[in-house]
Structure formats: structure tokens, C-alpha cells
Amino acid sequence: MRPSLRWMNIHAFSSVRSRSTSFIGLGRMGHEMAFNLFSKQFAQANESEFVVCDTVPETAQSFCSNFVKQFPGSRIKIAKTPEEATLASRTIITMLPSSPQVQNVYNNGIIPTLRSLPADQVQSTLCIDSTTLDVDVARSVSENVTALGSQMVDAPVSGGVTGAKAATLAFLVGGTTTAFDQAQPILASMGQRIIHCGPSGAGLAAKICNNLILGVQQIVVGEAMLLGTKLGLDPAILSSVISSSTGNCWSISVNNPIPHALPEKSPPCERDYEGGFATALMLKDMGLASNVATLSGCPVPLGLTAQRLYGQMIEEQPELARKDFSSVYQYLKQAMEEGKRIKVGVESP
Template sequence: MSTVGFVGLGNMGRPMAVNLVKAGHEVRGFDIAEAAREQAHRAGVPVVASADDAAKGADILVTMLPKGEHVREVLCGELTPLKKLAPGAVVVDSSSIDVPTALELHSVGERLGIHVVDAPVSGGVSGASAGTLTFMIGGSDEAIAQSRPALDALGARVFHVGGPGAGQVAKACNQMVVGASLVALAEAFVMAEKLGLSPKNLFDVLSTSSGDCWALHNFTPLPGLVEGSAADNGYAPKFAAALLAKDLGLAATAAESAGVELVVGQGARRVVDELASTDGHLDSSAVIKVINRTA
């Protein structure tokens, strides 16, 4: 078993750290927020006082932080905790961040003789809790092999999509498709209802026809259609609108750097941004509220 430091014990990071403990790894968790540390401790994660303490002597350091600026602040500065890692250790950054910051982290790791993989995930809080996350990984074969003890405890699927930064590119593309699907579903349900078609009848058709998609079964925007949906629970967040808005912003930035015009992607981003500006704490499927207002 490995010694694993874990920085970022929020809604995603906490269950991931719990799964590492359950797998038998020696885990040291840290979060800047006291409430997050307390919740992780109650869930069985050994908690330490700083990111340095989490990294000290660790074979693997996993980070799950909100934004690129946080990754840069915690890991890329002169006093980076990466200097505390065991020689030849690996950093698994599962934050969803911009590509330039991911490349900067790889560069810092190379300078310090530390392996780095950018390893954003898909699967949400439920996947983090069940240990069934999908990892999209950018980095070397050697770095991925070294990170396997952690990845095997956290996810069901690991895709090595390319070199440094490639994981973040894959995540941005994935989130753009998810965001566009959510908005299209919301528009479809609003349009159908206004034209006299019941939500249940539309769901039955979509779920068995060419309009079927992952978002329909996991983030259907109306209650009473999918058991356990956020819509059935007042849109309590399974994946908060504010987080999807952040991801769509990352996708837009990546597309701009590549000279790609996003017609559908930017349209979805505008709708999600509107929801995030007023109800960012709600689940992303609450975009139907925005569609209903504009209808």
C-alpha cells in the first residue's frame, strides 16, 4: 500500500479520500476549510494541519481543488509542498482547470524530479462515493503506472488521452457536450409541454430513441421521471450550476486558443451562466428554470 497525501476535501475530494482509506492506503488529508477537515475526519480520513504535512514523504499526492488559481497557489509557488514528497513521487491533480496551469504544474514537477499527471474526472459525487469515477489523464506512461495504486481505488475507468495537459482538454470537451445536452433537454421539455405533450411521454420517447443521452438519465430536468434525480429533490446539487459554468468557461477558453468557434457550446454557456448568476448553488439540471423564464 502507498502513502497518499490528499489536498482538497470538498464534496468530491472527501469521498475520494475515504475510498483511499478503505483500500488500505495510509492517507493524510488537508483542506483549507475547517468544516471540510472536520467532515473528512468524521468520515474516517486522517487529517493533518497543512498541505506540507499531507505531502511530506508521500508516494502519491492527490489534489482536488476548485480552480486553476488554487492549484497554482498551492502547488506551483516557491514554497510548494511538492518539495516534501518522497523522491520520484507522483502528483495526481484531479482538479478541472485550465490547460496553461496544468502545463505549469507539469513543469514544476519536472524541475523537482516529481511525476505529474493531470487527471480530471467525470462521474460526480455519486461516482466519487462509489469509486467508479472516469479519469481522463495527461502525462507519461511512467507517471500513470506510478499513480495506479490511487487510481484503482478511486475509479472504474482510466483513459490515457495524451501528454501533459491532454486530460484537461478531454475534460473541457466532455463538459461542453454535457452542458449542451442539458440545455437541449430543458428546451425540449419546455417546448413539448407548451405544445401539449406530457413530460412522461416525451421522456419515454427520448429514452428509447435517437434523442437518448447520458444527461437524460442522470440530470433529467423535471421531477417524477428518474428516481433520485436532483429535480426530485428541489434541485439540490448533484453537480452545481456554478461548477458547470466554470467548466464551460474553461471549454470556451480552450476553444479560443485553438481558433475554434463554439456555436452550440457558447449558447449553452450563456444559459448556464444565467442560472449560475442567480442560483449557482442549484443543480445544473435547473437550467430548465432559465428556459421557462425566457419562454
């Protein structure tokens, strides 16, 4: 007996969906992550299919054109909506700006579409969200996804655009062991360290704590480098001293804010602070840290001060919002040259 047309359509749908991966959000980070993931999946199995989705159609079109040019014969499509991306693939990765976008994409797109699928398709679906967002929002979205029978992890990243491009990111993962095991080989195509931090939301909690340190760290590195050069030290020599001393950190040895201070590297300061982690995004992350700290009753006075400084930077010089957050050095330097005192602090309750 020949199978019915309906059965064959369902079978074909299931087959295509099983070998397809959708990536939603092609910003600075998402673009590099998707490119690495798709290129490695294509190398491993050239029958793989890829789907991209972005709020800016031209961004998705440009990504597809570049990918096909570098990988002739690859199958890549553009989904106009998260619904289309969900229908197309059983692996869905999102890399979005923040909490509101995640809520919209999942609650109004991915989750309603999952509800419309056959049970076996829902159960075979894995959602990976690499957005840095509010922990409670992430947990709520995950609960809604897993309640349907799908798997989901929060997997924010550390390593910046440079790490995304080089596929050396660290993924800080929250979710069940089953979901983590499914996500790990996918994340390994985009990063080097895949760390299971605990249940849903744990990856984000770890990321927020990390970026709390990073946001404060970049400011004090800018202060130290500015002070050192003011005292007549060569930036490269000062950077070398700090990098080999107790002050060593990522902000001095990788994301140094002074041009030519790292002769063998190319931090954003070498490109007028373009192409790094935007100050506006760091301000967002500092806000996430201060909000969750307030809710948990944890004092973070330096974090609050750093948050206020990044906010003040953007308010006074809006063009710095899109620049790498190491441009705080430029902000401090300009204030020094103008004889301006920078007043930031934690207001008393």
C-alpha cells in the same frame, strides 16, 4: 554497528511516507473520492495511513470523524497545509475548484516542500491532480513537478457526484506512461474507466471537450422537456421516448431535469437540484472551453451561447449557482411562466 539516530529518523520518515496517501480538497467530489480511496486502501492493507487537507478545517475534521467511525482502527490525520500533506505522503491527490487554487497549492506548497526533501523521496512522489482547470496551467505545474524528479498526471473526472459516490468515475489522464502506470491502481479505487489520453494536459483537453458537449446538452434537454410538457406530454413517457430514440443522452437518461421523469432513479431534480454538479462549476468549464477555443482559433458558437446562458442564470438567480446545472430547466420554466423572453447569443467581433 548500530545505525545513527539521523539514519533511523530518515528511515522511519521514508517508511511512513511510503504507506501514506494525502488528499487535498474535500468538496462534493473530493469527499466522495477520498472516502472510496481510503476505505479500499484500508481494506487492502490496514497499516495504511491517510492524510486530508482542506481550507475549511471543520470539513476535514468531519471527514476524519466519519471515516474512523466506519473504519475503526484506521489511521487518518489532518494536514493544516499542503506542505504538511506533502511531507506526510508520497502519493498526493488534489481535487480543487480551478486554476488559481491549483497554482497556489502546488507553486506555494507542494513544489517548495518537494525541493526540501531528500532526492529519493522526491523521486518516489506521485502527484495526481483531478481538478478541471486551464490546460496551460496544468502543463506548467506538471513541468515544475517533474523537473524535480517526481511524477505527475492530470486526471480530471467524468461522472459527477453520483459517480464519485459510487466509485464509477471515468478518469481522463494526461502524463507519461510511467506516471500513468503508477496512478492507474490508485485511480481504480475511485473509478471504473481509466483512460490514458496522452501527455501532460491531454486529460484536461479531453475533459473540456466532454463538458462543452454536456453544458450544451443539458440546456437543450431542458428545452425539449419543457416544450413536451407544455404540449401535454407526460414527463416520464417523454423521457422514455427520448431515451430509446436518437435524442438519448446522459442529460435525459441520468440527469433528467424534471422530478418523477425517471421513476427508478434519483437525479438532483428530486432534491430541489441539490447534490449534483453546481451551475457555477459548469459555467467555469464552459469558460475554459471558450478560452482554449479562442486561443486555438476553433469556432464554438453553441458553447459560447451556453456559457452566456449559464452566466445569465446565475446573475439573475444567484441561488442557482450552487444548484445542479440541470436547474437550467427551472430557469427556462420560470421565464415561460412569466412571459419573459430569454435573449442570449454570440456577440459579433
